[in-house]
Amino acid sequence: MRANTWLGGDRFEMGEVPDPVPGPDQVVVRVDTVGVCGTDVHITQGLFPSTPPLVLGHEASGEIVEVGKNVSLARIGERVAMDTTSHCGECENCRTWTWSRCENAVKSSGFFAELAVLPSQSAHRIPEGMSLETAALTEPASCCLSGVSRLSIPAGAVAVVIGGGIMGQFTLAFLKSHGVKTAVMSEPVRTRREIARELGADVLHDPAEGDLNDLVNDLTGGRGAHIAAEAVGRPALVAKCAEVVRPRGDVLMIGVCPQGAPLPVDLYDFHYKEIRLQGAFGRGNVFGDTPAAISSLKLDGVISGRYSLDEVPQAITDSASGKGIKFVIKPNG
Ligand SMILES: [Zn+2]
Ligand SMILES: [Zn+2]
Incomplete structure (x- = not known):
């Protein structure tokens, strides 16, 4: 598959990498839309700690195309919003803080790529009739929903x-x-x-x-x-x-x-x-509730620009300019 890998500073490299293989409890998702986040901008400016080489992008939606052996085959074809980490529900942080702080979290792969691999639990089915572009807004929206819920x-x-x-x-x-x-x-x-x-x-x-x-x-x-x-x-x-x-x-x-x-x-x-x-930091326990919570909002005009996978650096530059609201990458065109 094709992925756009961050090499440090403002340098990125577009290239072929091996297709992800799902672990027993994982799914592979064909990425539809990935939002560029302020955090991506800060990482390329050295303002947020991160170690290259790394595939960035953590706000995405797509369709499940492959499942691991413990995951129901019925999930193939499901339209999902992707959380960036899983939660065990049992550790100290899960019990006394939030799922988004789970000590045993399994991370999703970076989303500036044609395919993503993640725990089945982290791929949340979105409501019928909700667009995949709106679904890609789940991650930022969930942080706000978590904050307001407090x-x-x-x-x-x-x-x-x-x-x-x-x-x-x-x-x-x-x-x-x-x-x-x-x-x-x-x-x-x-x-x-x-x-x-x-x-x-x-x-x-x-x-x-x-x-x-x-x-x-x-x-x-x-x-x-x-x-x-x-x-x-x-x-x-x-x-x-x-x-x-x-x-x-x-x-x-x-x-x-x-x-x-x-x-x-x-x-x-x-x-x-x-x-x-x-x-108010992070998704708390509400990521899974968020697609339904945003499905009826009038979000036309929130997406300010769409870019191909090659154009990740440009999308990050435009995002940093503060001119629009949310710029998105369409890894599969
Ligand atoms: Zn974000
Ligand atoms: Zn936990």
Whole structure:
């Protein structure tokens, strides 16, 4: 099969590699769509630890074409979203933290390739009628669903999301589906604000046109939002979230801040308002629930560009430019 292998820095090599052979409990999937993630961008920029040579790509969908001897032959032909790791359900992390932190996890192969091999458990059947392109959004969406699931959302809640990239969009959509009454999207790019509107945003905020705090105060009679989610990965914006929440409000950290970054916040304010700061990393236990959770969302416009397997470097460059929302690779054309 053909695969695009990362060699370090911004270097990639397109070439033939042996077809994967499924282990007894594994399946082989013909990859349909792979999303380019901010993590892929960070790996090529040396900002996320990773050792080459490696096939990158961890957000994908496809069709099962081969199964190992312990897997039902009936799975061949199934349309699936692929998780990046399996879980044992028994280790300390599975029991007390989340499945996505399983200590005995078996990893899926990298998805920037024509075929992928992974544990049968990690290949999740998608709903009838759901497109494989939407299914490829399962991994980023599951991280947002996991984060939102950790909040308790009061009736009539007002929530603010800072950042209209893919993570902010899904976070906003799940806040709405979990009971938030009024959702505000704060995002400087107009096209991204428009997509947020499609996904249920009630109020749109352009940071160039005024301070978010003023808008939230107008909206809440000066009390502040119940929830503020940061989906950019910038410490100053996490601090902004702390500023716009009401006493006992929740700040949800969906974005990945740089390692070593301090939180530039008035800790007196934090203490006095009894703010809760909630980290949100990874898929938690919800990957398998996510395809159904996103199947009814209006996701037209979320995919900003499609590329062939040879064009992985270009897709990563375009993804880093911040112009679109989600760029995808189509390994089999
Ligand atoms: Zn990702
Ligand atoms: Zn485990």
